[in-house]
Amino acid sequence: MDTTLIRFERVSKDYLADGEPVHALRELSLDVAPGQFVALMGRSGCGKSTLLNMAGAMDLPSGGRVLLDGQDTSQLDDAGLTRLRREKVGFVFQSFQLLSNLSVAENVELPLLLSGGVNARERAREALGWVELSGYETRLPHQISGGQMQRVAIARALVHAPKLLLADEPIGNLDTNTGDLILKLLRRIVTERGTTILMATHSPESVVVCDQIVRLRDGRIEAVEARQAR
């Protein structure tokens, strides 16, 4: 059995901005084992979002290889990448990104409907139960709080039971108490469902729920610290 869910092998990512090359990742190598909760930290522009996008097969490396559950993302065509993402990955963003004219339940069902999944309504209900939002199914996003919106977004990311959950500053828009609740929920997802989470974060308090902290600097890994999560 493969003990690595995400493998970065000397991954580079170069962008072009105003004709100038930007080296967002520089020959970065990283292995993430299944069932780990990993925090990505480092100052703005160090490459956290770039790394997440590459881990989730949203974007391809300029150099090196990214293996997601053993699949080399550079070897797949667009249809293959879409399938890999739909099967293996859920995304959570700082800005929640719910569709404002769809109800809570419809937002959570959407990924299943897009991939032709069955029992979408029932599975959405289950996912909402998981994030403790049973009873909120028919509300619209503007009728719930920010923390509740993020829980809906987490339910949407989990509804197809992905192995990997990618979170880009998931508590960046929330107050400290609400952020703590979201972090505890993410921890529970790792511990009870065995999901792997890779989370970009600026908040030092968020590392208490993580198993590992990867510190980035200027597109490279500066340090990897293991810790005892609570």
Ligand SMILES: Nc1ncnc2c1ncn2[C@@H]1O[C@H](COP(=O)(O)OP(=O)(O)OP(=O)(O)O)[C@@H](O)[C@H]1O
């Ligand atoms: N589409 C793009 N085109 C050009 N440059 C980009 C693009 N996306 C990111 N970059 C650059 O790549 C570098 C890494 O960006 P990235 O978004 O990964 O940083 P980050 O660590 O997520 O920062 P933050 O904490 O502010 O979210 C930055 O210098 C950024 O300006």
Ligand SMILES: [Mg+2]
């Ligand atoms: Mg970012």
